[in-house]
Amino acid sequence: MTVLAAHSEAVRLSSPVTSPRRISVLGATGSIGENTLDLVGRDPSSYAVVALTGGRNVARLAELAVQHRAELAVIADESCYADLRARLAGTGIEAAAGADALVDAASLPADWVMAAIVGAAGLKPTLAAVRQGTCTALANKECLVSAGRIFMREVARHGASLLPVDSEHSAAMQVMGGSAPESIERICLTASGGPFRSWSLTDMAGVTPKQALAHPNWSMGPKVTIDSATLMNKALELIEAHHLFSIGADRLEVLIHPQSIVHCLVYYRDGSVLAQMSCPDMRTPSAYSLAWPERMVAPTKRLDLAELGTLTFEAPDMERFPALRLAREVLAAGGSAGTVLNAANEIAVEAFLARRIGFLAIADLVDATLQTSAGLLGAERHSVEDVLAIDGEARASARSLLARFA
Numbered sequence: 001m002t003v004l005a006a007h008s009e010a011v012r013l014s015s016p017v018t019s020p021r022r023i024s025v026l027g028a029t030g031s032i033g034e035n036t037l038d039l040v041g042r043d044p045s046s047y048a049v050v051a052l053t054g055g056r057n058v059a060r061l062a063e064l065a066v067q068h069r070a071e072l073a074v075i076a077d078e079s080c081y082a083d084l085r086a087r088l089a090g091t092g093i094e095a096a097a098g099a100d101a102l103v104d105a106a107s108l109p110a111d112w113v114m115a116a117i118v119g120a121a122g123l124k125p126t127l128a129a130v131r132q133g134t135c136t137a138l139a140n141k142e143c144l145v146s147a148g149r150i151f152m153r154e155v156a157r158h159g160a161s162l163l164p165v166d167s168e169h170s171a172a173m174q175v176m177g178g179s180a181p182e183s184i185e186r187i188c189l190t191a192s193g194g195p196f197r198s199w200s201l202t203d204m205a206g207v208t209p210k211q212a213l214a215h216p217n218w219s220m221g222p223k224v225t226i227d228s229a230t231l232m233n234k235a236l237e238l239i240e241a242h243h244l245f246s247i248g249a250d251r252l253e254v255l256i257h258p259q260s261i262v263h264c265l266v267y268y269r270d271g272s273v274l275a276q277m278s279c280p281d282m283r284t285p286s287a288y289s290l291a292w293p294e295r296m297v298a299p300t301k302r303l304d305l306a307e308l309g310t311l312t313f314e315a316p317d318m319e320r321f322p323a324l325r326l327a328r329e330v331l332a333a334g335g336s337a338g339t340v341l342n343a344a345n346e347i348a349v350e351a352f353l354a355r356r357i358g359f360l361a362i363a364d365l366v367d368a369t370l371q372t373s374a375g376l377l378g379a380e381r382h383s384v385e386d387v388l389a390i391d392g393e394a395r396a397s398a399r400s401l402l403a404r405f406a
Contacts, residue, residue, distance in 0.1 A: 020048045023290075026106055026125050027116030029054035029061050031221050032139045032165065035283045036114050037064055039290055039298065044068070051105035053117070053125070056080060062087035069093075072108065074101045076121065103128045112290065115140050116165070118223050119346055120391050123147060127384055133158040137289035139165035141236045146339040147387040148243035162244075163289040168237055169244055170285035171264035171276035176245070179268070187247060188265040189237055190257040191316065192217050192280075194229040197258060201320055207359035209352060217260040217280045226349045230362050231316065235327030236345075239338050242331055249331040254324055256314045261303065279303055322363045326370065335378045336390045337370065343394035344369035351402055361405035368405075369398045 023040070027033045033052075040047045051072040054061035058080045065073035065088065074096045075084045081097035088095050096104070099121070106113060106128035113129040114137045115122060122140040129136045131154060138144075143151050155162050164170050168189040176184065195214055196204050212229040213222060220228065227233035234254050241252055255265070260280040267273050278284045279301040287298035318325050330337040348365040351357045357365065370377070373394055381387050 020046050021112060022048045022050050022110045023112045023114070024049070024051040024105060024108060024110045024129070025114045025116065026051075026053045026102070026122065026129070027055075027114070027118065027139070028052040028064050029057040030116055030118060031219060031224075032116040032282060032286065033114065035286050036116070036137075036290065037068060039283060039287055039296070040068060042299065043296075050108050050110045053102055053105050055117075058083045058087065065093050066091055072096065072105055074098075074105045076102055076117075099124070107132065110134055112137065114165070114286075114289075115143070118142075118221060120146055120342065120388065123384055123387065127151065127154055130154050130160045130162070131158050133160050135161040135163065135292070137163045137165050137286070141166070141233075141240055142342050144240040144243045145236050145342045146391060147381065147384060148239065148338065150381060150384060150387065152243050161292075163292055164240070164244055165282075165285050165289050166237060166240065167263045167278075167280075167282065167285045169240060169264075170288055172241065172245065172266060174276050174288065175264060175266045175274045179266075181246060183269055184247070184251070185267040185269050186251040186253055187241060187245065188253040188255050188267065189234060189241065190255050190260070190262055190264065190313075191231060191234040192228070192260045193256045193258055193314075193316075194231065196229060196320075197256065199320075201360070204320065205358060205360050209355065212352075212359060216258075218282070220282075222353060223346070223349055226352065226362070227345070230323050230359070231321040232323040232345055232363070232366075234316075235323040236342070238324070238327045239331060239341075249328060254316050256316050257311070259308065259311055261308065261311055262313075277303060322367065326363065326367060329370070333377055336381055336387075337377045339381070339387055339390045340370055340373050340376055340394040340397075341366060343391045344398040347395055347398035347402070356402060357405045365398060365401060365405050368401050369394060372401065373397050 025033050049068040049070040052065050052070045053074040056077045072094045078098045085095040102125045106125040112135045115126040116139040120142050126143050213225050215225050238252050262275045262277050265275045281300040283298050283300050287296050330341050344366040348362040352362050376390050
């Protein structure tokens with residue numbers, strides 16, 4: 001079942017949405033979570049916040065929980081539990097901590113769940129939300145990159161509505177509407193090119209974390225910002241699009257578009273090309289998913305094409321940004337290749353931010369991990385536990401290779 005088919009079925013069969021709408025935000029203290037709660041806070045009478053979760057930022061999680069009158073607040077780091085409980089004392093908000101508590105929070109009955117926990121840590125909680133058969137807004141790339149077949153199987157099995165929150169996939173969903181898959185020739189995801197779009201390889205070799213975290217268009221968390229700088233973000237999105245829209249790699253493309261105004265182009269067999277455009281603000285796709293199947297007012301800058309004047313596009317440079325090549329190799333390999341790619345990239349980004357490896361070594365480490373993990377690539381994945389086991393082995397392999405790229 002494609003993501004669009006799943007949406008159509010949900011429109012026909014889902015129960016009426018409660019009023020106020022019951023929502024949970026997994027990853028509330030990250031950029032996507034903050035954007036979502038910014039929208040919710042502008043119309044608080046329309047929403048009842050069930051659960052908010054965070055990683056380690058106890059102060060911000062407690063503040064958001066109180067502000068939005070959440071029923072439950074969960075911190076992933078168990079060592080932060082006492083602090084969270086103390087901050088919520090007397091508020092009536094329940095506090096919990098740990099990986100199991102994240103899954104429990106995602107399992108609480110809700111009309112809509114934002115799944116924005118970064119990394120493989122978001123896999124189990126997001127699956128728990130899907131298994132409610134609820135409307136799940138997906139901002140976690142790793143669910144589809146690491147476990148796409150398993151994840152989409154669960155979406156279909158439980159009749160969930162899956163709403164992509166990545167600006168590119170949200171754009172594709174909006175443009176495709178109810179189009180028959182056979183009418184689509186190809187889908188083109190755009191990429192800003194990041195801060196080093198025009199840099200030489202020599203210059204890129206000396207990139208610092210501070211430089212890589214200075215994205216020209218988007219305000220995102222550190223992991224996603226580094227992925228955008230290496231174009232690994234777009235590599236992961238190619239794999240996501242393959243699973244979301246049941247479309248082969250030969251019909252998926254990437255185009256560099258520095259202005260980040262056009263987020264996706266869909267080419268149809270009659271020669272038409274449809275595009276979705278908006279100013280670069282993650283509140284736009286977040287609002288689309290939050291209000292779906294309707295539209296809501298969002299406090300985003302309105303697009304003025306006359307003010308912009310020019311929109312430019314160019315082909316990506318595969319030599320300077322090898323992540324795109326790795327994504328194509330992963331799609332061709334299938335099996336557990338996506339799990340290995342994602343795990344190795346998380347280790348590489350952590351190492352770069354800690355200044356243990358250089359910027360160009362991020363993709364090199366991922367490539368080396370894929371090359372040395374041939375035994376993992378064909379491993380069978382029947383459950384999320386299988387995926388996490390392979391993920392763990394791939395991380396260990398990547399860590400063992402770090403010294404080579406120090």
